[in-house]
Each structure stands twice: as structure tokens, then as C-alpha cells.
Amino acid sequence: MHSALFLIEFGAIILGLGLLGRVAGRLKFSPIPLYLLAGLAFGTGGILPLPASEEFVAIGAEIGVILLLLMLGLEYTASDLVSNLKTQYPAGLVDFTLNAVPGAVAALLMGWSPVAAVVLAGVTWISSSGVIAKVMSDLGRVGNRETPVILSILVLEDLAMAVYLPIVTALLAGVSLAAGSATLAIALGVAGAVLFVAVRYGRLISRFVSSDDPEKLLLVVLGLTLLVAGIAQQLQVSAAVGAFLVGIALSGEVAEGTHTLLSPLRDLFAAVFFVFFGLHTDPASIPPVLLPALALAVVTAGTKIATGYWAAKRAGVGVKGRWRAGGTLVARGEFSIVIAGLAVTAGIEPAMGPLATAYVLILVVIGPLTARYTEPVAAWVRLRRTPVEPLLAAVPSRPESAQELEDQAQDPAGRA
Numbered sequence: 001m002h003s004a005l006f007l008i009e010f011g012a013i014i015l016g017l018g019l020l021g022r023v024a025g026r027l028k029f030s031p032i033p034l035y036l037l038a039g040l041a042f043g044t045g046g047i048l049p050l051p052a053s054e055e056f057v058a059i060g061a062e063i064g065v066i067l068l069l070l071m072l073g074l075e076y077t078a079s080d081l082v083s084n085l086k087t088q089y090p091a092g093l094v095d096f097t098l099n100a101v102p103g104a105v106a107a108l109l110m111g112w113s114p115v116a117a118v119v120l121a122g123v124t125w126i127s128s129s130g131v132i133a134k135v136m137s138d139l140g141r142v143g144n145r146e147t148p149v150i151l152s153i154l155v156l157e158d159l160a161m162a163v164y165l166p167i168v169t170a171l172l173a174g175v176s177l178a179a180g181s182a183t184l185a186i187a188l189g190v191a192g193a194v195l196f197v198a199v200r201y202g203r204l205i206s207r208f209v210s211s212d213d214p215e216k217l218l219l220v221v222l223g224l225t226l227l228v229a230g231i232a233q234q235l236q237v238s239a240a241v242g243a244f245l246v247g248i249a250l251s252g253e254v255a256e257g258t259h260t261l262l263s264p265l266r267d268l269f270a271a272v273f274f275v276f277f278g279l280h281t282d283p284a285s286i287p288p289v290l291l292p293a294l295a296l297a298v299v300t301a302g303t304k305i306a307t308g309y310w311a312a313k314r315a316g317v318g319v320k321g322r323w324r325a326g327g328t329l330v331a332r333g334e335f336s337i338v339i340a341g342l343a344v345t346a347g348i349e350p351a352m353g354p355l356a357t358a359y360v361l362i363l364v365v366i367g368p369l370t371a372r373y374t375e376p377v378a379a380w381v382r383l384r385r386t387p388v389e390p391l392l393a394a395v396p397s398r399p400e401s402a403q404e405l406e407d408q409a410q411d412p413a414g415r416a
Contacts, residue, residue, distance in 0.1 A: 009053040017271045032134060032274050033365040039278020040361070050279065057276050064273030066229045066243040067266040068133040072151065073247020074255045075142055082199060085152060091311035092156035098303040100125035106296050112349050115171050119343040122164055123356050124300045128333025129154045129240050131364055134270050135328060135371045146321035149312045150328055158241045161335060168339065172346040186235055198249040206254045218261045221250070278361075285354040286361070293358035301363060304329045305374060320375050327374025331367025336360045 016038060017031075024031035042050055050057075103124030107117035132154065136142055166186075197205075209224065211217040225246045232242030250258060286293075308326030317325065340356030343349060 005052040006056065009050045010056060013050070013053065013057070013272075013275060014268075017275065021271070031138070031271075032131060032368045035271055035274035036278040036361065036365060039275040039280075040283060042279065054279070057272055057279065060269050060272040061276035062239070062273075063226070064266075064269035064271070065130040065240055066225060067262060068130045068270050068273075069240045069244040070225050070247045071137075071259060071262060071266050072129075072133045072142075073244040074250060074259050075147075075247075077202075077248070077251055079199075085155065088149065088152035088311060088315070089156065091149070091153055091307070091314065092160070094310055095153055095157065095307045096125060096160070098307050099300055102296065102299050102303060106292070110292065110351075112352075116343065116349040116352060118171060119168060119339055119348065119352065120356075122168060122339040123332070123336040123359065124296065126157050126161065126332065126335040126339070127154060127304065127329050128331045128335070128364060128367070129158060129244075130270065130273060131331040131333045131367055132328055132371075134274075135331070135368045138368075139372060141324070141328075144321065144324070146308075146312045146315075146317045146325040146328075149315045149317060149325050150308065153307070153311060153329065155241075155244065157335075158244070161241075165339075165342075168342060172342055172348060195245060198245040202249040202251055205249045206251050209250060209258075210254045214257070214261055217254070217257055221254075221258045222262070222265075274364075286358045289351060289355040289358050293355050293362060297359055297362040297366070300332075301330045301366060301370065305370070320379070323375040323378045324371070327370040327372075328367075330363060330370040332360045332363045 017035060020034040020038060021031045024034055100121040104117040104121040106124075107120040108114075112120070132150065136147065136150070141147060209217065209220050211220065225243050228246050229239035229242040233239040247255075305323075305326030308329045309322040312322040312325040336356060337360055340352050344353040
């Protein structure tokens with residue numbers, strides 16, 4: 001009976017996702033907001049709870065994030081990663097300053113403790129790698145010039161979590177400085193070791209994984225990814241970082257074959273991840289904290305757009321690409337919920353959970369929309385501010401700068 005109920009519930013979820021995806025496709029926007037709202041309607045406190053499939057959906061959600069980051073890693077080589085990290089680390093510092101500080105200030109203004117301020121700073125700081133990876137795939141922007149900048153910021157954030165999470169865990173538990181330092185050292189060591197292996201031995205890993213049989217290739221790559229992600233998470237490093245670095249380590253024909261084989265699985269489990277997020281949000285907990293969450297979301301959406309714009313400008317990306325980079329980074333998601341969950345479990349601040357949930361829900365719905373529309377809106381505003389006569393008089397017979405030439409050479413999808 002339980003098995004039959006599970007099949008009915010999970011089958012209904014997958015069918016519903018397919019229908020919502022069709023609706024989003026006809027409306028020409030990302031289906032992520034619809035997935036989240038569907039989960040909100042049928043989850044905890046919703047119209048119809050789905051208890052029989054809850055555990056499987058939770059596992060599927062974890063696999064979804066891992067596959068999203070693996071597929072993102074497959075698009076870039078180890079040398080690309082290292083060079084981008086070397087050149088973009090100032091963007092990581094700007095990202096932290098513009099997006100973590102508002103969360104800490106908001107917590108202190110609400111009368112929360114300094115520890116709660118550190119936690120809320122993390123909630124507002126970290127963008128959602130899973131949501132952003134899905135949005136870029138939906139919008140066909142993986143090959144855009146601004147995409148390496150976005151990935152560099154996301155990787156810097158995920159690597160920063162290897163430092164941040166042990167510190168927050170130690171603060172919440174009230175452990176000694178020595179114990180907290182040991183946890184931090186282990187986390188940093190694991191992250192560094194995985195990165196070193198991915199960069200130094202990527203070709204050997206690709207050779208080991210390579211197979212002419214699609215079935216064997218699928219099993220080996222999927223198994224290796226889940227294994228590395230699980231070990232990384234067990235050692236206080238993000239599973240997403242582990243999966244991303246596995247993707248970085250694979251190259252050539254192996255990467256191309258893996259991308260083809262795993263794309264359908266990624267799409268399935270990624271959709272399950274977004275539904276899972278909505279299923280575990282009680283709609284009744286949102287109204288009391290909606291106004292502060294909305295205010296914080298507006299402020300930090302603006303600071304993320306500024307972060308992406310600045311980082312892309314520094315990398316020499318055109319004006320259109322700068323706005324796209326900023327709009328794409330707005331969404332928050334899995335990390336923010338994990339961070340808030342640590343504080344709720346520790347009993348630091350009762351309102352932390354509902355506030356973080358409302359905040360993330362707002363931005364994870366708005367994020368795909370800002371990714372799609374920030375650049376067109378910015379272009380419209382810029383056009384409205386320019387007088388018509390001077391604009392017509394200033395039209396050159398050829399591009400005045402390399403930047404204009406680049407923007408004119410880009411197609412509507414933004415590819416150079």
C-alpha cells in the first residue's frame with residue numbers, strides 16, 4: 001500500500017513538473033518559480049501534503065544540486081578555473097562586503113545577538129549555485145562571455161563556505177577555539193586536496209573514466225561524482241564544490257559524452273530540488289516576517305546586481321554582459337537554508353527560520369526573472385534618459401569603440 005501511494009505521489013509530482021515546464025516554455029521564462037510555488041502549495045501546511053514521497057524527494061533534491069554543479073564544471077577546464085580564480089578574487093571580496101554586511105546589519109537592527117548577525121550575513125551573502133546553473137542552462141547562456149565571471153564568484157563563495165560553515169558551527173555550539181580551528185583546518189585541507197587533484201591529475205581521471213560503452217561511462221561518472229560529493233560533505237566541505245571539481249577534472253570526449261548522458265538526469269533531479277524547497281516551506285510562517293524579508297531581499301538583490309556588474313566590467317565584458325552577470329547572481333537558495341537551519345537547530349533565534357525561508361523564497365522566485373530581464377530593463381532606462389536629437393546626431397557610421405563592436409556582434413542570446 002505504501003509503495004503504491006509513493007508511486008502515485010511521485011508520479012503526480014513528475015507529471016505536474018512536466019506540465020508546468022510546458023507552461024513556462026510557452027511563456028518563455030524559466031520554470032523554476034512555478035516549481036517552487038507548486039511545492040509551496042502541496043507541501044507542509046499546503047493544500048495537500050505528500051508524506052509518502054517526502055524522503056525520496058529529499059534525496060532526489062540533493063542529487064539534483066550535485067548534478068547541476070557537475071554539469072556546470074564540465075563546461076570548463078582546470079586551467080580556466082585556476083586563471084579565473086586568480087583574476088577574480090577581488091570580486092569575491094566585493095561580493096562579501098556588499099552582500100554579507102546588509103544581513104549582519106539587519107540582524108543587529110532587529111535586536112538579534114552577534115552570533116545571529118553572523119548567521120544572517122551568510123544567508124544574504126551566498127548565491128544559489130543550483131538555481132543559477134539551471135537558469136543559465138534554460139536561457140542558453142553557458143557560452144556567454146560573462147559566464148566565467150559568474151562561475152568564478154560562485155566557486156569563490158562555495159570555497160568560502162569551507163571556512164564559514166565550520167566557524168558558524170563552532171559559534172553556535174560554543175566550542176573552544178582549538179576545536180573550531182581543527183574543524184576549519186580539516187575543511188580547508190579537503191577543499192585544497194580536491195582542487196589540487198582536479199587540476200593536476202585531470203587527464204588521468206578522464207582516462208580512467210573513459211569508456212566507449214555509454215552505460216559504463218554513465219555509471220562510473222555518476223558513481224565517482226556522488227562518492228566525491230559525499231566525502232566532501234562528510235568532511236565539512238560543500239558537496240556542490242566536490243561535484244563541480246569532478247566536472248572540472250573531466251575533459252575532452254569524456255566531458256562531451258558525460259554531458260549528453262547526464263543532461264536528462266540533471267533536468268529531472270534539478271526540478272525535484274526546487275519542488276522539495278517549496279514542499280518544506282509552511283506558508284503560515286511567512287506572513288509575520290514578510291516585510292523585513294522583502295526589504296532585505298530588495299536591498300541584497302541590488303547589491304548582487306552591483307557585484308556582478310562590477311566583476312564583469314573588471315573582466316572586460318560588455319555593458320550588456322555586465323547587467324546579465326548581475327541579474328543572474330540574485331537568486332539565493334540551498335546554502336542560505338542550510339545556514340539558517342544550523343541556527344534554528346541551535347535555538348539561537350526563533351524568527352531566523354521563517355525569515356530566511358521567506359527571504360530565499362522571494363529571491364529564488366525573483367532570481368530567474370532578474371537574470372532574464374535586468375539587461376533589457378537597463379537598456380530601456382538608458383534609452384529613456386538619452387534625448388532623441390543628440391542620440392540621432394551622435395550615431396556613428398561605424399562602432400566608436402571595441403566595446404560597442406562587441407555588443408553589436410552579440411546575438412540576442414548574448415553569445416560573442
